[in-house]
């Protein structure tokens with residue numbers, strides 16, 4: 001069996017470290033993103049109490065009756081805000097939808113950036129004001145952590161450290177709170193229906209809170225599945241297709257999935273909260289010249305982040 005290297009990185013070494021520690025952090029995250037596309041991050045600044053508050057609210061949201069949640073399903077928004085009901089998203093190449101329901105929160109523009117006009121408003125959960133408050137706080141904090149990580153990656157790529165700053169400022173990022181619901185009768189579900197079918201994330205990088213629950217697996221280069229284990233409150237961070245495209249596959253957007261639990265645990269829920277860090281839709285994803293040479297010929301056509309997102313939302317059935 002192959003050994004998959006998913007290093008555990010201490011963010012304090014980047015945010016408060018010496019020049020040497022910062023350089024080391026950049027090399028460590030860059031190398032891991034080049035090899036497996038995944039790292040775990042500790043000392044990220046989200047307190048245990050905040051994460052507990054988040055999960056309490058996420059559980060309360062999905063505990064509401066389906067007919068209450070369904071009033072927050074907004075036609076025309078491709079699931080990008082509010083509720084998406086059970087079995088609506090189908091991983092690319094799969095025929096059965098994933099066994100999950102989710103709620104998505106988008107960008108809140110706080111300055112007078114005109115991009116404000118193109119983002120739909122977030123949907124407020126009337127029954128749970130605390131859900132609205134804690135998810136907004138988590139969104140802003142994960143966005144700030146993501147910006148730090150992109151700075152470290154920019155250094156690894158020999159770009160100016162602030163290369164991504166203006167591209168992700170007021171970006172089209174999404175916080176997704178997810179519920180993999182209990183399966184009352186395992187025999188009633190189709191054989192190939194899974195919690196989350198094998199897929200790659202669309203965005204630049206993903207920061208996931210709560211991957212300590214079992215089920216998340218990454219596909220190794222040898223073609224086997226390897227479980228991702230995070231220590232308690234660590235974040236799991238991975239490369240998405242936009243960053244892979246920008247770097248002409250130097251950084252790898254690794255295929256991952258969430259498997260169903262063993263039969264005796266089918267009646268239990270699994271919750272998780274990924275943050276998909278997106279740039280503004282006008283970011284040019286044309287592969288960097290520095291990532292193209294005779295050994296690494298250009299693999300992708302030129303496209304903007306907005307055009308690319310549109311294409312992908314159609315493929316997974318969220319956009320008609």
Ligand SMILES: O=C(O)CCC(=O)C(=O)O
Nearest residue numbers: 196201211216258272274
């Ligand atoms: O639930 C998880 O652990 C991962 C979810 C995921 O990969 C996704 O929503 O893209």
Ligand SMILES: [Fe+2]
Nearest residue numbers: 199200201256
């Ligand atoms: Fe994913």
